Amino acid sequence: MRLISKWFLLILSTYLIQNLLILIGINTNLSFLLIYFFIIEYYFPKDKQRNIAPSDIYPLMFFILIGFMDDLLQGIWGPAIISKSISGFLLINLTNQLFFNWTEQFKGTVIFIFTLLDEIIYSGIIIYFFNISIEPLILFKQIIIGALFNIPLGLVISWGRP
Secondary structure, X not given: OXXXXXXXXXXXXXXXXXXXXXXXXXXXXXXXXXHHHHHHHHHOOOXXXXXXXXXXXXXXXXXXXXXXXXXXXXXOOXXXXXXXXXXXHHHHXXXXXXXXXXXXXXXXXXHHHHHHHHHHHHHHHHHHHHOOOOOHHHHHHHXXXXXXXXXXXXXXXXXXXX
């Protein structure tokens, strides 16, 4: 019960902060940081050794939940579920392949690249399937700023792990 309430408060506060930043005019992708934090907590627990063969079903269910919540806030069903699931699944595969301690530079690069991937998949689905036209320069700027914004927050989240 304690774990569920912890994640409920994390998800609630993340979406609250993200919506406050959108009101200010800063588009962020803080929901990807929830995915990143979940993977770190699930595969690299603080109090135990690394989980060698954990199930991938729980993380994928969490990614779908986060994507569903993103879609509810955006008003379009599907794109965030797909983008969060794909980027999270690829991050799981990267995490499972690497057995060494990540440097801060590598963590920052991973956060940047996977945030970019998540945003590109989401934007591509929105543009292609829902015929929403977005100015390419503005879209590029929003994606880069969101990815750069996630780097310091992701490094703080993963301080001391993996």
